[in-house]
Each structure stands twice: as C-alpha cells, then as structure tokens.
C-alpha cells in the first residue's frame with residue numbers, strides 16, 4: 093500500500109510546535125478525558141501524560157495535544173489525541189450550575205477550554221493542510237455548511253460535511269496508532285483495486301515528529317460521504333422490532349462481504365501465508381483465557397470453552413493449512429451502511445481492544461463472517477424481536493449471500509466436511525467472548541447479549557446431535 097508523497101515544496105509541514113497544556117488545562121483534561129466514550133482505557137485511573145503538542149502552520153488557534161495514556165514504556169502506551177482551543181465565552185452561554193455541554197472540557201483561568209474537534213476553525217485548517225489523494229480536488233472549494241458532529245457509540249469522533257463536494261465525513265482518530273492507520277490504507281487499496289463497496293478516502297492528516305521518533309502517525313481521515321445511508325445496525329434493529337424479514341438485505345450483505353474479501357485478497361496480497369489448526373487453537377485458547385481474566389462472569393464457562401476448542405479440527409489432517417489474507421477485522425452491522433446503491437463497508441481499524449500488530453496481521457476471512465453472524469444476534473436482542481426464527485433466517489440468508497458472492501473456487505476453509513462450520517462456530521465464540529469484555533467495559537446493561545451468545549454456542553457444541561447446530 094503506497095501513499096503519494098507529501099508536497100513539501102513550501103518546506104513547511106502541516107504542524108509547528110505548540111506549548112504543552114498548562115497545569116490548569118491538564119487538570120481539566122485529566123478529569124474530562126476518562127468520561128468520554130472514546131477514551132480507550134476503561135478501568136482504573138490510568139496515567140495521562142502530555143507527549144507532543146502541535147498547532148497548524150496556518151496560524152489558527154487550535155492546539156493538538158497527544159497524550160500517553162496508561163503505564164509502561166512510552167512505546168507501549170496508548171496515544172490519545174485531543175485538539176483544544178480556548179474561548180472567552182461559550183455560545184450559547186451556559187447557566188451557572190448547569191452541566192457543561194459535552195465538548196466543553198472545563199473553565200481555565202476565566203476562559204473555556206473546548207474540544208476543538210467540534211470547531212470550524214479546526215476543520216478549515218485540517219482540510220487545508222491534510223494530504224489529499226491523487227484524484228481529489230483538494231480543499232479550495234470545500235463548503236462546510238450544515239456540518240455536524242456524528243453522535244453515538246463511537247470509538248473516534250466524526251464530523252459530517254454534507255455540502256463538501258459530493259459530501260464528506262472527517263474521522264478524527266482518538267486513539268492514534270503507531271504507523272499508518274489501516275482505516276486510511278485499507279480502503280485506499282480497495283478503491284485502487286476498483287472495488288466500490290467502500291467509501292473512498294479523500295484526504296488524511298499525517299504527523300511525524302522526529303524529536304520524539306514518532307514515525308508516521310495518522311491523525312484522521314476524510315472520506316466520501318455515503319448519501320442517504322442507513323446504519324446497518326439501526327436498520328436491522330428496526331426490522332427485528334417488527335419481526336420484518338431482513339433476508340433480502342442479509343443476502344446482499346453476505347454477497348458484499350464475499351466481494352470485499354475477494355477485493356482485499358487482490359488489493360493487499362499476503363504472499364500465501366497460512367496457519368495450522370493447532371496454531372489457531374492455541375491462539376483462540378489464549379484469547380479465551382484473556383477474556384475470562386477480564387470478565388469474571390466467563391470464568392465458570394472456561395472449562396466448556398476449552399473443551400469446545402480442544403475438539404476443533406481433531407478430525408482433519410494434522411498438516412492441513414488455512415489460508416490467511418487481509419480481512420476487515422471487526423465486522424458487524426454497525427460497520428456497514430445501507431444505501432440506495434447497496435451496502436458499503438466502513439471502519440477498517442480492526443477490534444479496538446486488540447493490539448495493533450495483531451490487527452494488522454493477515455487473518456481468516458471466516459472471522460469477518462462470524463462477526464456479522466454475532467451482529468444479527470445483537471440486532472434481535474436490542475430490537476426485542478418477538479420472533480425467534482428472525483435471527484435464524486438472517487444468518488442463513490447472509491451465509492447464502494456470502495457463498496453466492498465468493499469468487500469461483502474460493503472457500504472459507506479447505507473442503508473438509510464440517511470444517512467450515514466448526515471454524516465459524518469457534519470464531520463466533522471468540523467474538524462473543526470479546527464482546528462480553530467489551531460490554532462489561534462500555535455498556536454493562538448489554539453484557540447479557542453476548543453472554544447468551546456464548547451459552548448458546550457452548551450448548552450447541554455439547555449437544556449429542558451435530559444436526560442441532562444453529563445455522
């Protein structure tokens with residue numbers, strides 16, 4: 093995956109040094125950051141230390157602070173981005189004693205310290221100084237009218253610009269990964285490979301700070317806005333609530349995901365990497381133990397989980413190899429948009445709770461399939477679907493669509509009877525265990541959803557008749 097070189101003809105990068113936060117600013121930031129949904133460390137009182145502070149070279153007021161969060165060596169701590177700006181007054185003014193709006197960090201020295209991600213001044217500098225893709229016009233004609241922050245359960249912070257060109261969305265990464273962010277490079281590679289199922293990245297903002305030997309850090313990405321798009325999860329929940337058939341949509345989604353896997357294999361070749369069943373089993377076991385250590389509710393289930401994993405692939409040849417490739421890595425209904433032109437796939441950052449080296453590794457495409465199957469379960473639960481057959485039909489339609497969309501000769505696993513379904517079940521269990529930890533950390537009210545999924549998979553695996561397996 094290559095990037096066009098930054099234009100350095102003006103010998104000036106996008107950033108210049110800025111003062112680190114004052115003591116008073118730091119106190120306000122340390123109190124505010126852990127209250128944000130995007131704050132990546134979910135338990136304890138992690139250390140939050142200023143690391144790098146920069147401002148744009150166009151003279152605008154916002155300062156981008158990068159913090160190192162958590163303990164350990166600087167190289168292993170999480171980098172968190174908070175652009176800030178100080179304002180003498182808030183518009184509209186806040187009543188004395190009233191809660192502060194979410195973007196207001198606190199009152200500092202008689203001024204307001206504000207999260208600049210919601211400020212037009214930051215957007216203008218961002219668009220002017222970002223690195224624009226080869227075919228894109230650049231910022232000259234960008235109309236920021238009707239811009240609005242995307243609200244909801246996000247790991248990052250996004251702003252919609254419906255009037256910028258054909259419409260655009262800016263995602264400001266909150267947890268900044270070291271090295272190129274897959275959410276920039278993977279969709280770019282897919283677009284370059286001619287796949288239209290992904291919104292095209294238009295521009296991205298790179299920071300490289302030699303003094304701190306940062307290497308490349310991607311601070312955000314501007315992408316094509318998918319017009320008239322419905323969030324896949326909200327759509328599926330609405331259908332589930334009425335027990336309205338979602339099979340046509342699920343079939344098309346399956347087909348789109350198969351096409352995505354085919355395009356990923358072409359766009360980002362992985363030189364024939366493979367793993368054996370033993371390796372996979374030990375990785376899944378390691379992850380299951382890690383999940384149980386973080387979510388005590390899983391510990392009583394660990395023996396049954398280990399038993400399921402120990403049976404995985406025992407009836408296949410010991411030298412059987414499974415092909416790896418670039419995958420999405422955190423595929424669920426909230427990562428797909430349903431538009432009048434079909435499904436589009438977003439957010440290629442992988443599972444936010446996984447270490448980045450793992451997220452960048454080639455993986456089994458069946459992991460994405462399993463992730464989506466889990467998501468139908470979530471939609472049925474959150475939509476309080478009155479009909480238990482709804483989710484079964486969605487799963488079957490999605491798998492049928494996936495099979496229909498696969499390139500000739502492609503298969504999720506070598507054609508050993510039962511192996512494909514066994515891998516799917518094992519990876520669905522892996523995802524459900526991840527979700528238990530995710531929900532315990534983020535949405536404890538929802539933790540029963542993945543626990544029910546874990547129990548269903550364990551019960552199906554323990555049942556004497558393999559025909560009892562869920563679809």
Ligand SMILES: Nc1ncnc2c1ncn2[C@@H]1O[C@H](COP(=O)(O)OP(=O)(O)O)[C@@H](O)[C@H]1O
Nearest residue numbers: 242246247248249261291316317318323438439
């Ligand atoms: N290209 C796009 N077009 C339209 N809406 C989008 C687009 N990308 C993201 N969104 C909306 O923004 C939300 C957050 O995007 P996502 O990439 O999942 O961010 P995060 O990493 O913060 O979870 C999505 O659920 C979707 O509603």
Ligand SMILES: O=P(O)(O)O[C@H]1O[C@H](CO)[C@@H](O[C@H]2O[C@H](CO)[C@@H](O)[C@H](O)[C@H]2O)[C@H](O)[C@H]1O
Nearest residue numbers: 245247325422424425426443444466467470527
């Ligand atoms: O979208 P992210 O990359 O931030 O992914 C994380 O958060 C997701 C929730 O927002 C979480 O997904 C889980 O909840 C979804 C409904 O909100 C559901 O559709 C998914 O199936 C379920 O896994 C995801 O696991 C997490 O990594």
